[in-house]
Amino acid sequence: MPDSLSAQATQYIPPWKSPYIIGIAGFSGSGKTTVAQKILQEINEPWTVLMSMDNFYRPLTAEQREKAFENEFDFDKPDALDLDLMCECIKSLKEGKKTEIPVYSFASHSRTNQKITIYGVNVIILEGLYTLYNPDLAKFMDCKVYVDTDLDICYSRRLLRDIVERGRDLEGIIKQWDKFVKPNSVRYVKPTMQSADIIIPRGTDNKIAMDLLIEHIHRQLAAKSAEHLLQLKALGKVEKPIDYNKVHVLPSTNQLEGMKTILLDRDTPYDSFIFYFNRVASILISHALDFIEYVPSRADNRPVISPTGLIVKDTMFIKDEIIAVDIIRAGDCFIPSLKKMIPGVKVGKLLIQSDSRTGEPHLHTEKLPALNTDCNLLLFDAQVISGAAATMAIKVLLDYGVSEERVVMCTYLATEAGVKRISNAFPKVTIVVGSLGTSDPSRKGVDHDMDSWMANRFIDARYFGTD
Amino acid sequence: MTEVAKNIIQLRLTNQLRCLYTIIRDENTKRADFVFYSDRIIRLLVEEGLNQLPTKPKNVVTPTGATFHGYEFEGKICGVSIIRAGESMEQGLRDCCRSVRLGKxxxxxxxxxxxxxxxxVKLPSDISKxxxxxxxxxxxxxxxxxxxIEVLKQKGVPDERIIFLNVLASPEGIKVFQEKYPKIKVITGMIDDGLNEHKYVLPGVGDFGDRYYCV
Structure with missing residues (x-):
């Protein structure tokens, strides 16, 4: 999406675009990993990843590998790492893209066939000897930490670790230390301390320094969340009328009004609720299918002939595959009806939940089929209240390669503010709405507001019987 | 939907509807697909048919405790199918009205x-209501x-309470209704070009019952 072309107020930047990156450097055995794990534990959010620079070791040649097994290969000089690839990966993550990270095997001294896919993360903790070595890499980092532990202590830790945990022989360890680890540490690692923002002497033992560091990170992350929320808020505030060429509200009919009354009635029994929601869902899906792309003839131009022997004029065919994505759990309410209309349809799922305190939406899980610019994408959520979850969901779909103009969002109850927010962020997305209300989502739970039900999520709870 | 003439209602002609008809018109369409896509059209017809029924105001209390000024369905209904092809439409009606009575x-x-x-003829005894x-x-x-329709009228059903649903109509058939039964609502998916000498709709879908029930 050409971000630069759209106006500032109508941009949506998800938290995973410009994740907060913490870089941790220090000698081998200095306690970098322990510091990283402590931070991870303290942040305590699922969208945080810990990434070791070890993944970026260059694969060895046969000759180098032989040397490695005899402790004759220098793993401790900066060249042993593919810093360019690392820069590329971090840059890609910093841009919010889905990124694949190589996996290195010390057993075979090569990259394995596996790759770790990272997407949707808010915080990245990067640790390794040379985390702060390359200025191109360091510029992506928001917080640069150097763990400054005395080299002698590092040595003793390393000895212990390699003998006890890795079962290596003493002689080899000493040889490697004297020949490679120590000289490289002094020559290449130590100077990178200069580019650190925070230096932690003695690692996690240094409680004051750790507390300060963690407090700082918490503050930065809180500021980042606040900015995200503010941006979502701003998207709803744009004074632009709803574009009814893109937002299609089902025309009111006797049946729809009657069914809405049944669905809003708190005394409606479960079986009736499910039955009538399924009926409404079929009508909505049918309406949504009017906005996918069709072509008037087959790829091979073969005519359609009816059993009466005549060529059928005015033919129409669905262009490209239809893929459905639902936002768990409210979007799931559409799936039984969808499966009846398009039996073999692929269904992707997104779990996006709002923080109960701040209301900030978070992407927890995304399980999506292969997506591309040509697919007709139907996105489902039973209700749009603030529109934040849907906005985030659409952003994920675009990150996965779907074209904005081919996304059709399908929802039953929506607030004007929510729909505006989505449209402002993604003006080319089609939104099919069963019933559009004027209720203000900020007046959540206000009884005398006639449309208060619009501002509360209840459809999924009633549909699944968990209210 | 579009009211093409008084009491003659046609489904809104969208690309999706064109697509559904392309499939059922194609002589090479397999029976399973013919049934599946006919059923989709039938569902649209049933929803449109039910929309002709009246409603009356009703207030309900929502889960948030607010009062919602809505509507409830008014009037009892029943389906009457003309055997055999008409029976293909019964399930579509049942899918929308769970325990609807069905005459044949x-x-x-x-x-x-x-x-x-x-x-x-087998009809519910209170069909006149x-x-x-x-x-x-x-x-x-x-x-x-x-x-x-003559059977229904004999049983006391007034014209204005009959809604005739069909997937495909000929201009000739529509004309019969306009002249003989102007008060009966006809809801059709599409109106074709005409009839051939064997009274088949053109270009049509062939014999609907045969294709649906595989004879």
Whole structure:
């Protein structure tokens, strides 16, 4: 999406675009990993990843590998790492893209066939000897930490670790230390301390320094969340009328009004609720299918002939595959009806939940089929209240390669503010709405507001019987 | 939907509808697909048919405790299918109205006179008090539909409470309704070009019952 072309107020930047990156450097055995794990534990959010620079070791040649097994290969000089690839990966993550990270095997001294896919993360903790070595890499980092532990202590830790945990022989360890680890540490690692923002002497033992560091990170992350929320808020505030060429509200009919009354009635029994929601869902899906792309003839131009022997004029065919994505759990309410209309349809799922305190939406899980610019994408959520979850969901779909103009969002109850927010962020997305209300989502739970039900999520709870 | 003439209602002609009809018109379409896509059209027709029924205001209390000024369905209904092809539309009606009563009428062409002849009628006893959704996928000459309507009228169902649903209509059939039964609502998916000498709708879908039930 050409971000630069759209106006500032109508941009949506998800938290995973410009994740907060913490870089941790220090000698081998200095306690970098322990510091990283402590931070991870303290942040305590699922969208945080810990990434070791070890993944970026260059694969060895046969000759180098032989040397490695005899402790004759220098793993401790900066060249042993593919810093360019690392820069590329971090840059890609910093841009919010889905990124694949190589996996290195010390057993075979090569990259394995596996790759770790990272997407949707808010915080990245990067640790390794040379985390702060390359200025191109360091510029992506928001917080640069150097763990400054005395080299002698590092040595003793390393000895212990390699003998006890890795079962290596003493002689080899000493040889490697004297020949490679120590000289490289002094020559290449130590100077990178200069580019650190925070230096932690003695690692996690240094409680004051750790507390300060963690407090700082918490503050930065809180500021980042606040900015995200503010941006979502701003998207709803744009004074632009709803574009009814893109937002299609089902025309009111006797049946729809009657069914809405049944669905809003708190005394409606479960079986009736499910039955009538399924009926409404079929009508909505049918309406949504009017906005996918069709072509008037087959790829091979073969005519359609009816059993009466005549060529059928005015033919129409669905262009490209239809893929459905639902936002768990409210979007799931559409799936039984969808499966009846398009039996073999692929269904992707997104779990996006709002923080109960701040209301900030978070992407927890995304399980999506292969997506591309040509697919007709139907996105489902039973209700749009603030529109934040849907906005985030659409952003994920675009990150996965779907074209904005081919996304059709399908929802039953929506607030004007929510729909505006989505449209402002993604003006080319089609939104099919069963019933559009004027209720203000900020007046959540206000009884005398006639449309208060619009501002509360209840459809999924009633549909699944968990209210 | 579009009201093409007084009481003649046609489904809104969207690309999706064109697509559904392309599939059922194609002579190479397999039976399973013919059934599946016909059923989708039938569902749209049933929803449109039900929309003709009246509602009255009703207030309900929502889960948030607010009062919602809504509507409730008014009037009892029943479905009446013309055997055999009309029965293909019963499930579509049941999918929207779970316990709807279904009457059946068998009309067949008399081999000697080539005129439609009534063989069998089973209807709910209180049919005169109900709205009747008359089901037959093809409206060709309007011969059997007229006969079925005469049966309903005999049982005391007024014209304005009969809604005739069909997948495909011929201009000839539509004309019969406009002249003979102007008060009956006809809801059709599409109106085709005309009829051939065997009274098949053109370009049509062939024999709907045969394709749906595989004879």
């Amino acid at each position: 009428i068998l009309i067949q062409r008399d081999e000697e006179t080539a005129m439609p002849k009534l063989f069998y 109900r709205y009747v959704l008359l089901l037959d996928p093809l409206l060709a000459t309007g011969g059997s539909a007229s006969m079925a």
